[in-house]
Each structure stands twice: as structure tokens, then as C-alpha cells.
Amino acid sequence: MKSKNNQQMREWWIHRYVQAFDRGDAEGIEAVLDAALSDPDLSAAIDEINLGYLEEAGSRIACSGVMRRS
Amino acid sequence: MTQLDPKPQPSHASGQGDTAQKCQCLRTALEDHESKLRDAAQAFVYVLGLARDPFQVAEFAGEAVQYAAQRVLEEASTYQIDQPPYPWIRKFVYNAVRTLRSKRLIERKHLTLVSDTVTAQRARAQAPDRNTEEELLAQLWVARNNAEPQLEWREIFQLMHPEDRLVLELYLDGYAGEALAAALTQQFGRTIRRGAADTRLSRAKSRLPDAYRSYRHVSG
Numbered sequence: 001m002k003s004k005n006n007q008q009m010r011e012w013w014i015h016r017y018v019q020a021f022d023r024g025d026a027e028g029i030e031a032v033l034d035a036a037l038s039d040p041d042l043s044a045a046i047d048e049i050n051l052g053y054l055e056e057a058g059s060r061i062a063c064s065g066v067m068r069r070s
Numbered sequence: 071m072t073q074l075d076p077k078p079q080p081s082h083a084s085g086q087g088d089t090a091q092k093c094q095c096l097r098t099a100l101e102d103h104e105s106k107l108r109d110a111a112q113a114f115v116y117v118l119g120l121a122r123d124p125f126q127v128a129e130f131a132g133e134a135v136q137y138a139a140q141r142v143l144e145e146a147s148t149y150q151i152d153q154p155p156y157p158w159i160r161k162f163v164y165n166a167v168r169t170l171r172s173k174r175l176i177e178r179k180h181l182t183l184v185s186d187t188v189t190a191q192r193a194r195a196q197a198p199d200r201n202t203e204e205e206l207l208a209q210l211w212v213a214r215n216n217a218e219p220q221l222e223w224r225e226i227f228q229l230m231h232p233e234d235r236l237v238l239e240l241y242l243d244g245y246a247g248e249a250l251a252a253a254l255t256q257q258f259g260r261t262i263r264r265g266a267a268d269t270r271l272s273r274a275k276s277r278l279p280d281a282y283r284s285y286r287h288v289s290g
Contacts, residue, residue, distance in 0.1 A: 008211050011246065015207070018272035021117050026168060029117070033164055036157045043157045045247070047106055048265030050113035055266070057116050058124065 010042050017049060092146045099155035100139050110160050111135050114167040120174060134170055138162040202279050210278070214242055229281045229288075234274035241271055 013035050020028030036043040100107070111131035114120075121127045142149075142162050149158060213219040220242055227235040227242075236257060237250070245253050251267035262270075 007246075011211075012207070014268050015272045015275055018269050019276060021113075022273070022276075024117055024119055026118060029114070030161075030164065033157070033161050037153065037161065038157075040154055040157075043154070043160075045264070045268060046160075047110065048263060049268055050110050050265065052263055052265030052269050053113050053117065054109060055263070056269075 010039065010045070013039075013042055014045050014049070017046060021049070021053060089147045092149045092151055093143055095151065096142050096146055096149060096155055096159065099159055100142065103156045103159065104135070106156070107135050107138070107160060107163050108132065111138075111163050111167060114164050115170075118167060118171050120167060120171045130167070130170055134163055134166040137169070138166040141166065202282075203276070206278050206282055207275060210242070210275075214244065226278070226281050226285045229284050230274070230277060233270070234277055237267070237270045237274045238278070246271075 013032050016028060017032040019025070020032065032042075032046065036046055108131055111134045112127050115127050115130045115134065116122065121130050138159065142159050145162075149155070209219070210223065213223050223242055224239065227238050230238070237254065240250055240253050247268070248264050250271060251262050251264040254262040254267050254270070
């Protein structure tokens with residue numbers, strides 16, 4: 001039962017994330033990113049949604065070497 | 071927490087373990103997840119309206135990841151070593167994108183007040199009746215786990231666009247995540263990624279209240 005509740009909650013966060021993305025709702029996105037700090041499955045779902053959006057927007061550009069190694 | 075302060079939530083701010091060890095762990099995570107962090111940054115740049123042109127999106131994303139990497143190492147002492155590092159770092163990337171957006175708005179001599187206020191007002195204006203939507207989603211969840219109330223839901227789905235209907239029927243049949251993506255891939259004859267499947271499902275769920283109202287109206 002507990003895992004079902006977790007799954008239901010995760011689905012709710014995923015739904016909120018997509019809604020926040022569709023609306024450009026910065027606080028909504030932040031809330032879901034916070035929820036994902038301790039939920040690896042939600043975190044992975046967020047990455048997939050990010051990729052889905054980039055594909056939808058046709059904006060995925062490889063930009064290698066942008067991060068400085070410290 | 072303001073958008074100019076990229077510190078994560080206080081719950082993760084209790085210092086544990088040695089800072090040097092944390093720095094090393096975070097450096098490794100930054101290298102291991104660089105590609106995913108860039109993708110996340112690009113999505114944030116695009117969605118928050120910082121840029122739309124793909125090359126500008128990539129440029130801002132690169133800048134955000136670079137800034138976030140610096141901040142992550144500065145704030146390493148607040149990282150809880152027992153937490154996965156990637157989601158923690160991604161939060162810094164998100165806040166870096168928000169900081170860039172604020173700076174850009176100021177550069178354009180827009181009032182800083184404009185951005186979040188307008189975004190929030192727009193979100194509120196566009197938000198459907200959240201109680202109704204959340205109640206419906208809770209009922210849908212119950213129906214998904216019980217056979218009896220499913221028939222009514224399938225009648226409601228009939229009032230929706232065929233693609234919404236398909237994704238919601240699959241959801242009611244127990245498909246979610248990767249399984250939903252695989253089922254949609256089979257239906258459409260082309261690859262549907264898990265993220266795209268989640269997005270389709272979420273958008274279909276958002277349109278449920280309208281279909282539900284129509285159904286109630288028709289069925290009296």
C-alpha cells in the first residue's frame with residue numbers, strides 16, 4: 001500500500017512538473033525539483049520530461065566543453 | 071529563498087562529513103552528469119523564456135551549468151553526503167538559469183518585479199479549478215486500481231481527443247512510465263520516449279475536467 005501511495009504521489013509530482021513547464025511557472029518547477037531531491041525515480045522522470053520538451057521544441061543542441069573542470 | 075540565492079533547501083543544509091570529501095564527490099558527479107545537466111539547463115532556459123533560438127538556448131545553458139558548478143563547490147559543506155548528488159546539483163543549475171533570467175530582465179531595463187509576478191499571475195489565470203482537477207485525478211487513481219468505476223471513465227474519455235483518449239485508457243489499464251511509452255510506441259509505430267509519454271498523459275489529465283463537465287452535462 002505504501003509503495004502505491006508513493007507511486008500515486010510521484011505521478012502527481014510528474015503531472016505538476018509538466019503543468020509548470022507548460023505554464024512557465026518557475027515556483028512550480030522549483031517545488032518538483034525539491035521533491036526529487038530524495039526520490040531517484042522522480043528525478044529520472046524529470047530528466048526524461050526535460051528531454052521530451054527539448055525534442056518537442058527542437059532545441060537540443062550539443063554544447064560540449066561548456067563546463068569548466070575545477 | 072530568493073531566485074538570486076541558489077542554495078538548496080535547508081533540509082539538506084546540515085553539514086555532514088568532511089567538506090573535502092564532499093567536494094570530491096560533487097566534482098565527480100559534475101563530470102559524470104555533465105551531459106544531463108546541460109540538457110536540464112537547456113530545458114529550463116527554454117521553458118522560463120530566457121531564450122528560444124536553439125543556439126542561444128545552448129549558450130545560456132552552458133553559462134548556467136558553469137556558474138552552477140562553481141556555486142556547487144562553494145556550497146559543498148551544505149551537501150548531505152548520503153543524498154544523491156545529481157538532483158542537488160540540478161537544483162543549482164535551475165537557480166542559475168533563474169538568476170540569468172533576472173539579470174537579463176534587468177539588463178533590458180524591465181522591472182524585476184515583472185517577471186515572477188506576471189508568470190505567477192499568468193499561471194493562476196491559466197490554472198483550471200485545481201480542486202476539481204485534483205479530485206478527478208484522485209478518483210481516476212481509485213478507478214485504476216478497481217474494476218467497477220472504470221466504465222464511466224471510459225465514457226468520459228469518449229468525449230476527448232483520440233490521442234488523449236488513448237493515453238488515458240492505457241493509464242486506466244495500468245500503464246505508466248516506461249510501460250506507457252512502450253505501449254504508445256506500439257500504437258503510433260514510432261518511438262515515444264518516457265518523458266514524452268509522461269507529458270502526453272499529464273496534458274490529457276489537464277483536459278479531463280472539461281470532458282468531465284461535458285459528460286455531466288450530457289448525462290444530466
